[in-house]
Structures are given as structure tokens and as C-alpha cells.
Amino acid sequence: MTNFADRLDAAVHDRGNPVLVGLDPRAESLPPGMLAASAQPAGGAVAAAYEQFCCEVIDVVAPLVPAVKPQAAFFEQLGPAGMSALAAVVRHARRRGLLVVLDGKRNDIGSTAAAYADGFLGPPDESAWGADALTVSPYLGDDSLQPFFEVAQRRAAGVFVLVKTSNPGGGMLQDLVCDGRPLYRHVADYVEQKAAETAGRCGYGLVGAVAGATYPAQLAELRAAMPHTWLLVPGYGSQGATAKDVAAAFDAQGGGAIVNNSRGIIFAHARKPFAERFGPARWQGAVEAATREMIEQLRAETPAGQL
Amino acid sequence: MTNFADRLDAAVHDRGNPVLVGLDPRAESLPPGMLAASAQPAGGAVAAAYEQFCCEVIDVVAPLVPAVKPQAAFFEQLGPAGMSALAAVVRHARRRGLLVVLDGKRNDIGSTAAAYADGFLGPPDESAWGADALTVSPYLGDDSLQPFFEVAQRRAAGVFVLVKTSNPGGGMLQDLVCDGRPLYRHVADYVEQKAAETAGRCGYGLVGAVAGATYPAQLAELRAAMPHTWLLVPGYGSQGATAKDVAAAFDAQGGGAIVNNSRGIIFAHARKPFAERFGPARWQGAVEAATREMIEQLRAETPAGQL
Numbered sequence: 139m140t141n142f143a144d145r146l147d148a149a150v151h152d153r154g155n156p157v158l159v160g161l162d163p164r165a166e167s168l169p170p171g172m173l174a175a176s177a178q179p180a181g182g183a184v185a186a187a188y189e190q191f192c193c194e195v196i197d198v199v200a201p202l203v204p205a206v207k208p209q210a211a212f213f214e215q216l217g218p219a220g221m222s223a224l225a226a227v228v229r230h231a232r233r234r235g236l237l238v239v240l241d242g243k244r245n246d247i248g249s250t251a252a253a254y255a256d257g258f259l260g261p262p263d264e265s266a267w268g269a270d271a272l273t274v275s276p277y278l279g280d281d282s283l284q285p286f287f288e289v290a291q292r293r294a295a296g297v298f299v300l301v302k303t304s305n306p307g308g309g310m311l312q313d314l315v316c317d318g319r320p321l322y323r324h325v326a327d328y329v330e331q332k333a334a335e336t337a338g339r340c341g342y343g344l345v346g347a348v349a350g351a352t353y354p355a356q357l358a359e360l361r362a363a364m365p366h367t368w369l370l371v372p373g374y375g376s377q378g379a380t381a382k383d384v385a386a387a388f389d390a391q392g393g394g395a396i397v398n399n400s401r402g403i404i405f406a407h408a409r410k411p412f413a414e415r416f417g418p419a420r421w422q423g424a425v426e427a428a429t430r431e432m433i434e435q436l437r438a439e440t441p442a443g444q445l
Numbered sequence: 446m447t448n449f450a451d452r453l454d455a456a457v458h459d460r461g462n463p464v465l466v467g468l469d470p471r472a473e474s475l476p477p478g479m480l481a482a483s484a485q486p487a488g489g490a491v492a493a494a495y496e497q498f499c500c501e502v503i504d505v506v507a508p509l510v511p512a513v514k515p516q517a518a519f520f521e522q523l524g525p526a527g528m529s530a531l532a533a534v535v536r537h538a539r540r541r542g543l544l545v546v547l548d549g550k551r552n553d554i555g556s557t558a559a560a561y562a563d564g565f566l567g568p569p570d571e572s573a574w575g576a577d578a579l580t581v582s583p584y585l586g587d588d589s590l591q592p593f594f595e596v597a598q599r600r601a602a603g604v605f606v607l608v609k610t611s612n613p614g615g616g617m618l619q620d621l622v623c624d625g626r627p628l629y630r631h632v633a634d635y636v637e638q639k640a641a642e643t644a645g646r647c648g649y650g651l652v653g654a655v656a657g658a659t660y661p662a663q664l665a666e667l668r669a670a671m672p673h674t675w676l677l678v679p680g681y682g683s684q685g686a687t688a689k690d691v692a693a694a695f696d697a698q699g700g701g702a703i704v705n706n707s708r709g710i711i712f713a714h715a716r717k718p719f720a721e722r723f724g725p726a727r728w729q730g731a732v733e734a735a736t737r738e739m740i741e742q743l744r745a746e747t748p749a750g751q752l
Contacts, residue, residue: 148492149750155621162557164556209553210558211551211553211557211558211560211561211564212560213557213726214560214561214564214573214574215560215561215563215564216564216573217526217528217532217564217571217573218528218529218531218532218573220524220564220573221524221525221528224525225524225525241553243551243553243564243585244518244550244551245550245582246516246518246548246550247610247611247612247614247615248612249471250469250516250519251518253518253519253521253522254518254521254522255517256522257521257522257523257524257527258521266521266523266524266525267521267524267526269462275550275552275582275584275585276584276618277582277583277584277607277610277618277619278582278607278610278612278614278615279610279612279616279617279618279619280551280612280614280617281612281613281614282612282615300584300585303554303584303585303586304554305554305555305585305586305588305589306588307554307584307585307586307587307588307589308554308585308589310585310586310587310635311583311631311632312586312629313584314586314623314624314631315623315624316622316623316628317621317622318619321618321621323629324618324621325618327619375746410647429612436504
């Protein structure tokens with residue numbers, strides 16, 4: 139199987155856009171009627187509703203975008219039934235030809251990190267969860283990340299390391315200046331080194347970075363400092379960032395970055411102008427329209443227009 | 446229900462020791478015969494074996510120690526079947542009167558962090574996984590930790606934040622000097638503030654810290670700097686730290702710290718002198734003997750002897 143960086147590059151070029159649809163199901167935001175009013179928050183009925191909802195979202199976006207990003211937390215919140223739903227969602231997305239970036243922000247040391255990597259990364263016949271890539275956190279240092287890189291290399295999978303996150307509190311540690319550089323630059327330099335070592339034909343490596351759209355100046359700084367690193371850019375839409383804010387994440391050819399949007403797409407039925415146009419009963423239409431709108435915005439206002 | 450800090454303090458005093466038994470099942474280390482030779486690594490048979498093994502370990506250690514720490518990674522490695530086994534293990538440990546610290550090192554932002562906290566923290570009738578406490582990673586900053594603290598407060602649960610981890614690579618980020626202090630001290634000061642704000646009758650708060658036994662000098666520094674903070678101390682035994690190394694983690698009365706041992710206890714049947722004395726068929730005897738040995742070592746060589 140082709141390495142992850144080249145598969146992602148091919149998928150982005152094939153669809154002609156870098157949109158990463160976040161699958162963040164929340165019971166209180168599901169389209170009306172999808173969740174029976176009697177269902178308990180931790181019950182299997184919620185897990186079944188999450189699975190149905192996410193699979194229907196996947197059916198809508200599969201012809202349009204290169205990849206989806208299920209958020210592990212919302213499935214884990216439901217206990218084992220939720221985890222079974224997550225597995226079904228990952229399988230369905232892959233069957234529909236989407237790359238799956240599982241957002242788990244996992245991290246641990248040595249053989250424990252290797253267990254996470256073994257479970258999450260790789261094709262479904264080699265790993266239990268079968269994701270194409272996983273997000274990981276760097277606080278535990280290089281020997282906590284290396285096992286993820288090694289498994290990813292073996293299984294043609296990818297790893298996105300948190301570098302500069304999109305939340306307001308991210309700077310508490312990430313912006314601390316250590317030896318003359320902010321902490322996130324230390325992480326970025328390490329990630330870029332690993333990305334360069336694993337660069338595929340597209341010029342990018344299997345080790346990517348999470349860099350939030352809510353900090354456009356740092357996004358531009360990281361794009362320049364990390365020429366071999368795929369950027370996964372959260373913060374678009376609901377978190378306030380616009381197409382202009384993410385423009386700096388791309389290389390000159392419009393590659394090298396994928397831009398996440400979760401609530402703004404999957405719950406588009408509840409926001410203007412889609413609420414009026416489709417109504418809750420035609421929520422899939424709202425998902426499609428919101429996806430197309432984001433694709434157009436990125437094409438019009440960022441280098442992704444050249445894809 | 447009494448707050449987590451006081452429940453942990455009561456359990457440590459009741460058992461008269463601070464041993465935290467790590468439940469890190471690994472297929473290749475299970476006692477002979479527990480896993481059928483034909484079982485596939487990702488199969489439900491392995492999950493069933495993990496559940497049986499961990500529940501039997503729990504039965505042995507429940508009268509002896511205050512708490513257990515299941516490692517989420519080894520269960521997640523098996524996919525949904527492993528997660529069902531994890532839920533059964535947590536339930537069994539609580540039924541046997543043990544506190545459960547789930548080692549998941551989770552982290553995310555805002556409502557996503559709240560979803561993890563809701564799922565993992567609290568009694569089984571309020572949360573899907575029903576753990577007494579969860580380990581979390583701090584890279585995402587204060588607004589990624591606050592949701593865990595809030596849910597923990599509401600549900601009489603606890604949170605252990607990674608501060609100074611036991612692995613060799615932990616220093617890569619944690620020891621970087623920022624504004625005149627190493628990064629781990631920035632995290633430690635934040636954690637101590639949150640612990641002080643939530644201090645129970647025992648003087649410790651619901652927010653604890655992970656501080657590795659493999660760095661005894663920093664352990665002493667953190668004990669002094671964090672007078673309201675429970676320390677969860679990994680690194681004892683298989684990772685090389687001794688009772689002398691962890692002595693500095695305790696307060697003058699022998700409280701304030703729990704010391705983890707995973708492989709050294711649960712796989713004691715494979716190490717000297719227990720291998721000869723019990724043999725693999727009597728592996729439960731080896732677990733009990735190794736637990737009692739660790740309890741005696743901590744009583745003899747640390748302030749925990751005063752419990």
C-alpha cells in the first residue's frame with residue numbers, strides 16, 4: 139500500500155479540495171427524530187444513533203472530500219457501545235473511499251504507546267480500529283512518539299502530533315519560551331525532522347502536525363518551518379477562523395494542509411442559512427451544501443484553489 | 446459520596462500501604478493456558494482472557510492494596526471487544542472495594558474534554574466507564590484540563606495530570622527551561638493551585654500529579670512544591686526504581702502518594718524468586734507474594750511505614 143502522505147496527497151488532488159469533515163456526534167445536536175426521546179445518554183440507543191448519523195454524513199461527503207476525522211471522545215463517552223459504533227463508522231468511511239484520521243490525542247510510553255499504535259493505525263485487516271492516521275500528544279517526549287511513527291511506517295499510516303492547538307488556553311504551555319523559542323517550535327522542529335525522514339513522492343512525510351487556524355501568524359510560521367509536514371488545521375468555522383485565516387497553511391501549489399470543520403458541516407441543519415433552506419428533515423442536504431460552501435471558500439481565498 | 450482525595454486517603458490508611466497495582470495485560474505475558482494458542486491478537490478470545498486475568502488479579506490484591514490502575518491502551522488495542530473487557534474489569538474492581546485510576550492520558554479541548562470526563566469519571570450509575578480517577582495530559586493547556594476538574598468535582602472523582610513522567614524521553618519537553626523554570630514546574634504549579642482549591646479533609650485535593658520514581662530528585666522537589674497534591678508515582682520495579690527512590694514522594698506521615706507497580710506484580714510468576722516458588726500454574730500466589738513484598742519494602746524504607 140502507498141504511504142500515507144502520498145495517499146493523502148492523491149485524495150486531496152482527486153477531490154480538488156483539502157476539507158477534513160469532523161465527525162463529532164453530540165446527542166443534543168442530532169437531527170430531530172434520530173434519537174428517540176426516551177434514550178438515556180449512556181445507552182446503546184445513543185450509540186446506534188451516532189453510528190447511523192455518522193454513516194449518513196459519510197454517504198453525503200464521500201464523493202466531495204478526501205477525509206473524515208471521527209472524534210474518539212464522543213464515542214468513548216458512551217462506553218463500550220459507543221466504541222463499537224466508532225469501529226463501524228471507521229469501517230464505513232474506508233469502504234466509501236475516505237481517509238480516516240482518528241482524533242484520539244493518545245500518548246503513552248514505550249510498549250504502551252506501541253499498543254495504541256498497533257490498535258489504531260493501519261488497514262482493518264492489520265489493526266483493530268483500522269484508521270489511516272491518529273492524532274497524538276507530545277508531552278511525554280520522543281520515546282512516546284517513536285512507537286507511533288514505527289507502526290505508521292509499517293502499515294502505511296500517518297500520525298498528527300499536536301504542535302500549536304486552536305484553543306485559547308493552548309498557549310499556557312505551548313507559547314512558553316524555552317531556550318529562545320516557544321515550546322511549540324521545539325515540537326515543530328522535532329516533527330519536521332521526522333516528516334523529512336519519511337517523505338514520500340509528494341514531498342511530505344507520514345508525521346504531520348496539528349496547527350490551529352485560530353493563530354494565523356503561527357500557522358504561517360509553521361508552514362515555512364515545516365516544509366515536509368502535513369498540517370491538520372482545526373478551528374475553521376465554529377471556532378471562528380475563516381478561509382483567509384487558513385490560507386497560510388498551504389504550500390504554493392495548494393497542498394500540504396487539510397482543514398477541519400466539524401459542527402459547521404455535520405450540524406449545518408441548525409445554522410443559517412441552511413436551517414431555512416433545508417429544515418431539519420432534510421439535514422443531509424444541509425451537510426452537502428455546507429461542505430460545498432467550505433470547498434468554494436477555500437478555493438476562492440486560499441492556494442487550495444490551485445489543486 | 447466523599448470526595449476522591451479523602452476516599453483515597455482513607456483507602457491508603459485502611460490497607461496501611463500506598464500500592465497501586467497496574468493492570469497492563471499483554472497477550473504474550475499471560476500465565477500459560479489462559480490464552481488458547483489459536484487466539485488471534487485482535488480477537489475476542491484475547492479480550493476474554495484479559496478480563497479473566499485482570500479480574501483474578503483483582504481478587505488477589507483487593508484485600509491488600511487501596512487501588513488499581515488499568516491501562517486503557519492494552520484494552521483498546523483489541524478494539525471494541527477489548528473495551529467491553531475494560532468496562533467489566535473496572536466494575537469488578539469497584540465491586541471488590543478497590544479505587545480505580547484509569548490510565549488513559551486523555552486530553553482535548555472544551556466540550557470534547559468534557560465528553561471524556563463525563564464518560565470516564567464518576568460512579569458507574571453516572572458515567573459510562575465508572576472510574577474513580579483518570580490520568581490526563583496537559584499539553585493543550587488549562588482550558589483542556591478544567592472540564593476534567595469540573596466533572597471530577599461533581600462526581601467525587603479525581604484527575605492525575607502528567608507532570609514529570611518516568612520515561613527516559615520525558616525530559617525532551619518537560620525539562621526545557623522556560624522563564625527560569627523547567628516546563629514540568631509550570632505544570633506542577635498549576636496543578637498544585639487546583640489541588641489546593643479542592644483540598645479535602647485530608648489536606649489533598651482532587652487534582653493529582655504523575656511524577657516518576659525514576660527521577661528521585663525531582664520527586665522530592667515536587668513533593669515540597671505541591672503540598673496539596675496527591676502524587677501518582679510510576680517507575681517502581683520493572684522500570685528500575687526502588688523503595689528508596691520513591692521515599693521522597695510521601696509526606697511526613699507517609700501519605701500523599703501512591704506507587705504504581707504493573708508488570709512486577711501481575712506477571713510475578715515469570716520473575717525470580719517467584720517463578721521458582723510458585724511456578725506458572727500458581728500465578729495468583731506469585732501475584733500475592735509480589736504484592737506483599739512491595740508493601741513490606743515500602744513500609745521498611747519509606748515514610749509509608751507510618752501509615
